[in-house]
Amino acid sequence: MWLSATEALARLGSKPQSLYASVSRGRIRAKPDPADTRRSLYREEDVDRLAARARGRRSSATVASEAISWGDPVLPSAISTVSGGRLYYRGVDAIELATTATLEDVATLLWDGPWSLPASAPGPVAATPMAAAFAALAERAVLGVPSSGLGPWQLRGEAAGVLGCVADAMLGAGAGPLHVRLADSLGRPRAAEVLRRTMVLLADHELNPSTFAARVAVSTGASLPAGALAGLATFTGPRHGTAAAAVLALALDIGPHADRPGDGLREWLGEGRVIPGFGHRLYPRGDLRAEALLAAIEVPASFRRLALTAEALLGDRPNVDYALAAVSAAYDLPPHAPATIFALARTVGWLAHMLEQVASGQLIRPRARYVGPAVEAT
DSSP, X not given: OEEOHHHHHHHHTOOHHHHHXXXXXXXXXXXXXXXXXXXXXXXXXXXXXXXXXXXXXXXXXXXXXXXXXXXXXXXXXXSEEEETTEEEETTEEHHHXXXXXXXXXXXXXXXXXXXXXXXXXXXXXXXXXXXXXXXXXXXXXXXXXXXXXXXXXXXXXXXXXXXXXXXXXXHOSOOSOHHHHHHHHTTOXXXXXXXXXXXXXXXXXXXXXXXXXXXXXXXXXXXXXXXXXXXXXXXXXXXXXXXXXXXXXXXXXXXXXXXXXXXXHHHHHHTTOOOTTBOOTTOTTOOHHHHHHHTTSOOOHHHHHHHHHHHHXXXXXXXXXXXXXXXXXXTXXXXXXXXXXXXXXXXXXXXXXXXXXXXXXXXXXXXXXOOSSOOOOO
């Protein structure tokens, strides 16, 4: 069953902004109204589920099953956290750290000890930097040593090798700080300083999906390159590491609606598409990572219009995916740039979490709450 906006709002007891935000975040499915394509219809079961949640009508089983989806922390970690709307790396404010630190500095902090990149070597030839990273990690994973049983120094050495492998695959062989190599590989050496700041702010974000995947992999004793490969595979989803590309597409898509950009956003919502780049559950008052990056660039006019319109329509402010897309647009970076920047930076975080997981000696093995056909106990 599908509901009109009036019916959905009545059940939710909320304002239109909240309804639009729920559609944008994928919580409520929507489709164009066949009788009037300027309007949308909303999935009844999604509306009722959110309405019940707002009234607090959740069983203990439901609470437990939702804990793994933006719920309570499921693993102890000393690496990073979001507290009071700010991101901290081992207790250090990431926004302040980004004013001067390099990605290498962050790796030293998050890996909890000294390390050094191995000598650079040419990476595999591939159509895109992402494809090259997959190929390089896959080859290294086949030959990688099990992570279980390695000591801290050995693990950091292996982590350095994995980071070097990813960097060489994505950027080509070279020397110097990673943000400088990245800027040169993108053909935009003048963007090096902004890229340095960007990668520091993207290096880690506590237990996000790709980080969790990497930790699960090495909890079995798999090698660090195998864990990084698991993280990279998870990263490629449009709801995670490639969201910035969707923001770029959205900015282009609403171009014909320059005078009335809200019409373009309503079309996206009416087609059941999530509006990327806005809002974040961990930052209810706004993503400070995005604010720091946007303050460091001349934000293109199309992105300024998009931000103003989305905030008015959804009530959400830009997040770091929007900021990464804006950085790419401001410097006219190649299409692959957002994913390359993000993946290279986040490799540092994946490795930090893998080192921590290996040190814990614990196997990550959740249980499922079975909801299939009834079975007889024996």
